[in-house]
Amino acid sequence: MNLNFLEFEQPIAELEAKIEELRYVGDDSEINISDEIATLTEKSRELTRDIFSSLSSWQISQLARHPQRPYTLDYIEHIFTDFEELHGDRNFSDDKALVCGMARLDGIPVVIIGHQKGRDTKEKVERNFGMPRPEGYRKALRVMRLAERFKMPVITFIDTPGAYPGMGAEERGQSEAIAKNLKIMAQLNTPIICTVIGEGGSGGALAIGVGD
Numbered sequence: 001m002n003l004n005f006l007e008f009e010q011p012i013a014e015l016e017a018k019i020e021e022l023r024y025v026g027d028d029s030e031i032n033i034s035d036e037i038a039t040l041t042e043k044s045r046e047l048t049r050d051i052f053s054s055l056s057s058w059q060i061s062q063l064a065r066h067p068q069r070p071y072t073l074d075y076i077e078h079i080f081t082d083f084e085e086l087h088g089d090r091n092f093s094d095d096k097a098l099v100c101g102m103a104r105l106d107g108i109p110v111v112i113i114g115h116q117k118g119r120d121t122k123e124k125v126e127r128n129f130g131m132p133r134p135e136g137y138r139k140a141l142r143v144m145r146l147a148e149r150f151k152m153p154v155i156t157f158i159d160t161p162g163a164y165p166g167m168g169a170e171e172r173g174q175s176e177a178i179a180k181n182l183k184i185m186a187q188l189n190t191p192i193i194c195t196v197i198g199e200g201g202s203g204g205a206l207a208i209g210v211g212d
Contacts, residue, residue, distance in 0.1 A: 004068065006059070006062050006063070006066065007049065007131075008051060008055075008059055008062075011047060011051070012047055012048055012051065012096055013043060015040060015043060015044040015047060016044060016106040017103040018036055019038055019040050019041060019044065020103070020166040022036060022037050022040070023037060027200055029114065032184060037073055037094060042149045043094055043127050046170070046192060047170070054181070057153060061199070064198050064199040065161075069071065069159075069197070070196050070197065071097065071114075071115075071116055071117055071118075071119075072099050072112075072114030072115060072116050072156075072159065072196070072197070073099060073114075073116055073196075075100075075114070075157055075197065076101075076103065076114075077086050077111060079105065080103035080104060080105055080110070080112065081103065081104045082103055082104045082139040083101055083102070083103040083112070084101050084102050085099065085100065086100050086101050086102070086139075086142075086143055086144060087139070088135075089135040089138035089139040089141075089142060090138075090142060091121050091138060092134075092135045092138075093135050094131055094135070094139065094150045095133050095135045095136030095139060095172075095180030096116070096126055096127050096128070096134035096159075097116065097127050097130055097131055097132040097133070097164070098113065098114070098115060098132045098137070098139060098208075099112070099113070099114050099115075099117070099127040099135050100112070100113050100118045100138055100139055100142075100143040101142055102152070103118065103145070104184075105155070108153070109150070109152050110147075110153050110154070110155055111143055111146065111147035111152050111153070111154045111155070112118045112142070112152065112154075112156075112157070113140045113144070113155075113157070113205075114156060114157030114158070114159070114197075114208075115130045115132065115142060115157065115160040115198075115208075116130060116152075117130035117159065117160075117198075118130070128164055128200075129137075129161070129162045129166040130159060130161065131160060131161060131162060131163060131165075131204060132160065132163055132164060132204060132207070133163075133164050133166075133168075133172070134169055134172045134177035135170045135172070135177075136174050136175040137146065137163075137178060137180075137181050137207045137208075138177055139212070140181065140207070141177075141180065141184055141209055144181075144184065144185065145152055147185070147188075148188050148189055148190045149151070151190060152190065153190060153191040153192070153193065154188070154191070154192045154193070154211075155192075155193045155195070156192070156193070156194045156195065156206045156208040156209065156211065157195055157197050158194060158196045158197065158198075158200045158208060158209055159196070159197045159199060159200070160198075160199065160200065160201055160204045160205055161199060161201045162201035162202040162203070162204040162205070163202065163203050163204035163207065164204075170178075175203075178204075179204065181207040181208065182206060182207065182210055185208075185210035185211070186210050191212055192206070192208050192210065192211035192212050193211055193212065194210070194211035
């Protein structure tokens with residue numbers, strides 16, 4: 001079983017493996033197998049279309065949570081320039097489950113806010129699996145107000161299973177932080193573009209998900 005593919009994608013994985021094998025053989029052989037490769041490639045495309053046109057709700061959820069999906073920092077790297085990350089809520093700490101900062105999009109200054117899950121075990125723990133604590137939402141709010149002050153559009157990237165439900169987070173006002181973000185984002189006098197790049201669970205997503 002190819003771990004880079006989900007269970008329902010395994011037929012595609014098998015075809016892709018055959019195509020790769022034929023390409024490898026073709027490089028070391030005088031036999032022309034380009035027609036066979038082209039046939040299998042087209043078959044793989046058709047199979048992909050068939051599978052993805054009839055996904056169940058759970059399969060769509062699996063895709064949204066796929067560990068190889070691009071995360072916020074990947075989008076920042078490939079879309080924006082001059083990114084400068086901003087840290088801390090100026091009250092308690094810096095929550096690394098939420099990435100906030102300023103960048104340029106085609107030369108236009110923008111503010112970016114997005115969940116970040118992490119790739120390996122160490123980073124997942126550091127990023128709290130993309131589940132923000134209250135200080136993360138307060139950091140996001142601080143940056144949004146900065147965007148409004150300097151008339152910069154806000155772009156958010158949503159990818160979280162939900163806000164962190166730990167005791168400490170609740171004691172520090174998790175629900176209040178989420179509610180305040182909802183209120184301020186609805187009133188913010190600057191454009192807000194919200195994009196869901198993975199999963200968007202509960203208030204953890206809504207707290208940076210009120211946009212134009």
